[in-house]
Amino acid sequence: LRELADKGWPIKGRIILAAVADEEIEGKGTKKLIASGLRTDYAIVGEPTSLSVCTAHKGRLVIEVDFHGRSTHASTPSKGVNAIYYASRFIERIQTVKLGEKHVLLGYPTYTVTMIRGGIKDNVIPDKCTITLDVRMPPSMKLDKTIRSLEKIVRRDVPRDNYHIRVVNYIPSAETPRRNFLVKVAQQSILEILGMRRNVKGFKATCDMSFIVNQARIPTIILGPGRIEQAHTIDESIEICELDRASKIYSRILERILSG
Numbered sequence: 223l224r225e226l227a228d229k230g231w232p233i234k235g236r237i238i239l240a241a242v243a244d245e246e247i248e249g250k251g252t253k254k255l256i257a258s259g260l261r262t263d264y265a266i267v268g269e270p271t272s273l274s275v276c277t278a279h280k281g282r283l284v285i286e287v288d289f290h291g292r293s294t295h296a297s298t299p300s301k302g303v304n305a306i307y308y309a310s311r312f313i314e315r316i317q318t319v320k321l322g323e324k325h326v327l328l329g330y331p332t333y334t335v336t337m338i339r340g341g342i343k344d345n346v347i348p349d350k351c352t353i354t355l356d357v358r359m360p361p362s363m364k365l366d367k368t369i370r371s372l373e374k375i376v377r378r379d380v381p382r383d384n385y386h387i388r389v390v391n392y393i394p395s396a397e398t399p400r401r402n403f404l405v406k407v408a409q410q411s412i413l414e415i416l417g418m419r420r421n422v423k424g425f426k427a428t429c430d431m432s433f434i435v436n437q438a439r440i441p442t443i444i445l446g447p448g449r450i451e452q453a454h455t456i457d458e459s460i461e462i463c464e465l466d467r468a469s470k471i472y473s474r475i476l477e478r479i480l481s482g
Contacts, residue, residue, distance in 0.1 A: 225473050235480040238262060245430055249393070252430040256438045264404040264479065265440045266472070267431045270448030270460070273468060274420045275408045277443055278327050281395035282428035283357040283368065287312065287376065288386040289340075293349035302347035303384075306340045309351040311379040313338075316355070321371045325360035327424030328395075331368075332358045354390070358426065361395045393428050396435035396442070404441050404479070411474035415467060426450070445471070 223237065238260070242251025269276075289309045294302030313335050322331040333355060340351030359368065369387060376385050398405065400422050413419050425431075425444045434442045447468040448460040 225469070226476060231477065233476075233480050236262075237476060237480070242430070248391070249430050249433055252433045253437075256433055261438060262440055265431075265434045265442040266404075266408075266475070267429055267434070267442060267444045268446035268468075269425060269427070269429050269444045270446050270450050270453060271423070271425060271444055272449050273412060273416065273445070273447060273464065273471065274423045275405060275412065275443050275445050276327075276423050276425035277400050277402075277405055278325070278361060278397035279395060279425035279427065279429055279431055279444060280328050280331070280358040280360055281363070281432065282391070282393045283359055283365065283389065284391040285355045285357065285369070285372065286388050286390050287353050287355065287372075288388075289351045289353075289380060290384045290386075291347070291349045291351075294347045296345040296347055299347055302349070305348045305351040305384075308380045308384065309338065309340065309353050312376055313353065315375050315378065319375060321368070322360065322363045325362060325424065327422070328360040328426060329424070331360060331363055332356075332426075333372075334358075358428070359395055360424075361397050363395075365389075365392060365394075393432050394436055395428075396432045398435065398441050398443060402441050404443055404475075407478045408443055408445055408471075408475055411471050411478065415470045415474060427453075 223239070226233065240255055242255060244250040289305045291303035291305035291308060316333045316335065319333070320330060324330050335353050336356045337354035338351065341348040357368065373387060405422065427450055429444060431442045431444055434440050447464040452458055
């Protein structure tokens with residue numbers, strides 16, 4: 223923005239820089255912005271994409287599954303039902319199962335156990351074990367169908383009365399058509415700044431694009447410096463040269479869209 227101002231370039235339109243909070247959890251910042259009535263013709267989410275245009279991202283479903291057993295003394299395990307064993311059977315199955323169709327940009331959905339809690343004492347057969355499951359869903363997957371599919375997997379090893387599935391959080395996937403004007407402008411801007419053409423990609427994580435597209439109905443792309451593989455790591459960083467190239471790409475996009 224400063225570069226455009228220094229050029230004295232006439233901006234025919236409005237540019238909004240939204241520095242929002244809570245993107246990692248529920249997207250409260252972006253939700254509040256949309257609820258206030260803010261609308262634009264286009265939006266760019268600056269998540270790390272290695273300076274490639276991403277037109278779709280996976281949704282995120284967080285599920286907790288409670289497994290119920292029957293406690294007894296650990297010296298007489300046959301007298302009880304070990305809830306951790308129920309959970310372990312489900313965990314083994316979920317690692318090999320393929321549910322959902324393959325998306326052209328995002329690939330298959332993923333199912334990952336990220337947390338497990340069970341047991342109260344080292345000499346007691348646990349009567350309860352809870353696992354947290356992170357599901358990344360492409361646009362073709364529906365929430366209710368996904369839950370029914372997971373329930374079928376659980377019921378292969380666990381009686382109906384011995385488990386309970388609940389949704390903790392759900393952020394839908396989002397997608398912008400690749401023929402959209404913003405996508406074409408961003409692709410051309412990258413070509414001019416980097417000197418190379420980059421294919422449109424999918425963003426396998428989840429981000430605020432979901433709310434911007436699904437609630438505000440604003441055509442959106444994800445484009446930013448950095449690599450998603452480095453996010454949430456101890457040495458998370460962005461190279462300065464890539465940050466500089468990103469600013470030039472953003473500037474070129476703005477020039478093209480707001481020059482008419």
